[in-house]
Amino acid sequence: MTRRRQEGSGTPGAGAPALGVPQPLGHRCWALPEGYIPPASTGPSPQMTSHETICLLNASPRDAEVAIHVYFAERSPAGPYRARVPARRTRHLRFNDLDDPEPIPRGTDFASVIVADVPIVVQHTRLDSRQAANALLSTLAFPVAESPA
Amino acid sequence: MTRRRQEGSGTPGAGAPALGVPQPLGHRCWALPEGYIPPASTGPSPQMTSHETICLLNASPRDAEVAIHVYFAERSPAGPYRARVPARRTRHLRFNDLDDPEPIPRGTDFASVIVADVPIVVQHTRLDSRQAANALLSTLAFPVAESPA
Amino acid sequence: MTRRRQEGSGTPGAGAPALGVPQPLGHRCWALPEGYIPPASTGPSPQMTSHETICLLNASPRDAEVAIHVYFAERSPAGPYRARVPARRTRHLRFNDLDDPEPIPRGTDFASVIVADVPIVVQHTRLDSRQAANALLSTLAFPVAESPA
Amino acid sequence: MTRRRQEGSGTPGAGAPALGVPQPLGHRCWALPEGYIPPASTGPSPQMTSHETICLLNASPRDAEVAIHVYFAERSPAGPYRARVPARRTRHLRFNDLDDPEPIPRGTDFASVIVADVPIVVQHTRLDSRQAANALLSTLAFPVAESPA
Numbered sequence: 001m002t003r004r005r006q007e008g009s010g011t012p013g014a015g016a017p018a019l020g021v022p023q024p025l026g027h028r029c030w031a032l033p034e035g036y037i038p039p040a041s042t043g044p045s046p047q048m049t050s051h052e053t054i055c056l057l058n059a060s061p062r063d064a065e066v067a068i069h070v071y072f073a074e075r076s077p078a079g080p081y082r083a084r085v086p087a088r089r090t091r092h093l094r095f096n097d098l099d100d101p102e103p104i105p106r107g108t109d110f111a112s113v114i115v116a117d118v119p120i121v122v123q124h125t126r127l128d129s130r131q132a133a134n135a136l137l138s139t140l141a142f143p144v145a146e147s148p149a
Numbered sequence: 150m151t152r153r154r155q156e157g158s159g160t161p162g163a164g165a166p167a168l169g170v171p172q173p174l175g176h177r178c179w180a181l182p183e184g185y186i187p188p189a190s191t192g193p194s195p196q197m198t199s200h201e202t203i204c205l206l207n208a209s210p211r212d213a214e215v216a217i218h219v220y221f222a223e224r225s226p227a228g229p230y231r232a233r234v235p236a237r238r239t240r241h242l243r244f245n246d247l248d249d250p251e252p253i254p255r256g257t258d259f260a261s262v263i264v265a266d267v268p269i270v271v272q273h274t275r276l277d278s279r280q281a282a283n284a285l286l287s288t289l290a291f292p293v294a295e296s297p298a
Numbered sequence: 299m300t301r302r303r304q305e306g307s308g309t310p311g312a313g314a315p316a317l318g319v320p321q322p323l324g325h326r327c328w329a330l331p332e333g334y335i336p337p338a339s340t341g342p343s344p345q346m347t348s349h350e351t352i353c354l355l356n357a358s359p360r361d362a363e364v365a366i367h368v369y370f371a372e373r374s375p376a377g378p379y380r381a382r383v384p385a386r387r388t389r390h391l392r393f394n395d396l397d398d399p400e401p402i403p404r405g406t407d408f409a410s411v412i413v414a415d416v417p418i419v420v421q422h423t424r425l426d427s428r429q430a431a432n433a434l435l436s437t438l439a440f441p442v443a444e445s446p447a
Numbered sequence: 448m449t450r451r452r453q454e455g456s457g458t459p460g461a462g463a464p465a466l467g468v469p470q471p472l473g474h475r476c477w478a479l480p481e482g483y484i485p486p487a488s489t490g491p492s493p494q495m496t497s498h499e500t501i502c503l504l505n506a507s508p509r510d511a512e513v514a515i516h517v518y519f520a521e522r523s524p525a526g527p528y529r530a531r532v533p534a535r536r537t538r539h540l541r542f543n544d545l546d547d548p549e550p551i552p553r554g555t556d557f558a559s560v561i562v563a564d565v566p567i568v569v570q571h572t573r574l575d576s577r578q579a580a581n582a583l584l585s586t587l588a589f590p591v592a593e594s595p596a
Contacts (some may be wrong), residue, residue, distance in 0.1 A: 019216035019229065019264040022178050025293055029320050033353035033388060033421040034436055043280060047256075055182035057220060057260040067317035071355060071388045080317065090182060090220045090260035107345075111355040111388035111419075115317040121260075121291045123182040126434065131341060133282035133431035133580050136275065138183055140291050142419050142438050144323055168514035168527060168562040171476050174591055192578060196554075204480035206518060206558040239480060239518045239558035270558075270589045272480040282431050282580035285573065287481055289589050327469050331502035331537060331570040332585055365466035369504060369537045378466060405494075409504040409537035409568075413466040424583065429490060431580035440568045440587050442472055 025059045026119035030141035032112045034124065035070070037096055039107035041129045048129045052095040054114060054141070055123040058085040064118045070095075070104060071111040078102055085120065092125075114141065174208045175268035179290035181261045183273065184219070186245055188256035190278045197278045201244040203263060203290070204272040207234040213265045219244075219253060220260040227251055234269065241274075263290065323357045324417035328439035330410045332422065333368070335394055337405035339427045346427045350393040352412060352439070355419040356383040362416045368393075368402060369409040376400055383418065390423075412439065472506045473566035477588035479559045481571065482517070484543055486554035488576045495576045499542040501561060501588070504568040505532040511565045517542075517551060518558040525549055532567065539572075561588065 038050035058064040064087075067080035081098045085091045095104045095112075104110065114122050122141040127134055187199035207213040213236075216229035230247045234240045244253045244261075253259065263271050271290040276283055336348035356362040362385075365378035379396045383389045393402045393410075402408065412420050420439035425432055485497035505511040511534075514527035528545045532538045542551045542559075551557065561569050569588040574581055 017214055017266040019214065019266060021218055021262050021264060022293060022295075025178070025180060025262065026291070029323070031323060031355055031357065031419040033355035033419050034390070034423050035353075035388075036390075048280070055184075055258070055260065057180055057182035057262075059180065059218075059220065059262055065315055065317065069319055069357075071357065071386060073387055073389055077386055088220060088226055089222055090184075090258060091222055092183070092185075092258040109353075109388060109390040111353065113319050113323065113355075113357055115319060117315040117317060121180040121182050123288065123291075124436075125183050125286065126436075127284075128432065128434055129280070131346070131427070131431040133280040134277065134284050135425075135432050135434040135582070136277055136284040136286040137423065137434040137436035138273075138275070138286035139288045139421065139437045139586065142324070142421075142441070143291070144320060146320075166512055166564040168512065168564060170516055170560050170562060171591060171593075174476070174478060174560065175589070197578070204482075204556070204558065206478055206480035206560075208478065208516075208518065208560055237518060237524055238520055239482075239556060240520055241481070241483075241556040270478040270480050272586065272589075274481050274584065276582075278578070282578040283575065283582050284433070285575055285582040285584040287571075287573075287584035288437065288586045292589070327472070329472060329504055329506065329568040331504035331568050332539070332572050333502075333537075334539075363464055363466065367468055367506075369506065369535060371536055371538055375535055407502070407537060407539040409502065411468050411472065411504075411506055413468060415464040415466060422585075424585075426581065426583055429495070429576070429580040433574075433581050433583040435572065435583040435585035437570065437586045440473070440570075440590070442469060444469075 021059055023060060024119040026121040027143040028116050028119055029144035030114045030122035031144060032124050032141045035110035035112055037104060037106045038128045038130050042132060043129050048134060050129050051127050053092050053125045055092045056085045057090045057121040060118050061087050062118050063087050064116045064120055066114060066116045069113045073109050170208055172209060173268040175270040176292040177265050177268055178293035179263045179271035180293060181273050181290045184259035184261055186253060186255045187277045187279050191281060192278050197283060199278050200276050202241050202274045204241045205234045206239045206270040209267050210236050211267050212236050213267045213269055215263060215265045218262045222258050319357055321358060322417040324419040325441040326414050326417055327442035328412045328420035329442060330422050330439045333408035333410055335402060335404045336426045336428050340430060341427050346432060348427050349425050351390050351423045353390045353421040354383045355388045358416050359385050360416050361385050362414045362418055364412060364414045367411045371407050468506055470507060471566040473568040474590040475563050475566055476591035477561045477569035478591060479571050479588045482557035482559055484551060484553045485575045485577050489579060490576050495581060497576050498574050500539050500572045502539045502570040502572060503532045504537045505534060507565050508534050509565050510534050511563045511567055513561060513563045516560045520556050
């Protein structure tokens, strides 16, 4: 007997392994020390606008409520910013677009902690088009282990 | 007594440590929240065509059957896409080339979950040549822990 | 009963999940095998100056004392360099700016180990503007597991 | 009583925490599914030559013997390539320079598994200067858990 159910396991031919998506998948807290919205851009908007993005994957069968806590060098944290990722959906959220309770300042170092009420997976991507060609970076966020209850 | 066999351990000189490849190596499920096929390219095809790639390493002595589940922001998931990675081989698969059961749309945010029937390792790379020079990003995918049976 | 307290949990509406930041968050030791300060730059200083950065997130309610140990290919290690990250703050530290006990040489391969007295999270970012457009890389550092006491 | 010794712990002032480097630090096996040596370059050699690098950090007090196993899509694995990383040193090794037992082909997909006889940390970096400005990618390699003996 396993703790894990299979979701969306497709319909392979007879004899093929099922290879469905295991549940739960991910963590409920992720941390990102790097954050910076480049204050300038080159190229057409919005695709080539310099941006800082968190990509949220909710592979679970339940909608996820997400809170984003933003940390700075010289002031107390902002947020939490609230977002929702529906069941079995991804959402690529630009920090540029967050404005409730306050916008994220451009050209300023920040960090973030993302907390959800169901397990998700979080990846960080920046497109920096300040100079003539765009640059990219990406990394998974740091998955925070759940403490034993 | 160990659970782990040594594969492909080479032929070091007498007295040198063997340093073979331990088995099993990797996980059977990996998640990638970031996914985007840039809709334009600059430079010669196919090398400089903008692409989104998953690199699959099967260091095991058994062929791997792989299923790729693709998640979107506004519709239900696509796939699973099926692939095979032979024993002791790597396969660098472009999302651009997936078309069964349907192509992956360009210029659209997606995410993916990769499930295999033997342990593998998965890394994500994008080449974006929309502007005059190419940009690159890469990160390991998130390894999903196996639940205790 | 849980080992983990909630910090900065915001003020969601009635019935919404709290989604505060769990404590502790992170590790006390992180390693970064890659390190290189590009010896040239293109574009305005200091934003586009080629740099090698470690982003430190201290989401805890206590100030963090940090020591940075720097390793080279052909000489004994330098440091430790000392830094402080206040409680609930982030600090993005350029290796370019470290000079006590000695500056980090430009154009030279190095690696680093970051040790703190409270759990933190560490991410590595380089901006390389040696050529006409800047390039970026980023990855989380490697979290060193605490040994059982 | 702890299993972990402190190495290179510096000389903080009286009352400051020691913050030395814990031992052991890292893993003895790492995997990298992505590998590709771009077959062309723009700019001065060797700094701007397109290259694929593994950065090895040996923070331990013992020299490390390293074996690199290279996997391909369509042929059996090459290697192992042998390297040494002295105690408390880093080594940034270009796949471009490996030639014993055979060179790594350019413009060809590969993957690698790095095995050492003491714990190390491994990070992967590529500089791609095929087009007018260089692009960079970097990620930690995948740390393979030691099986219980």
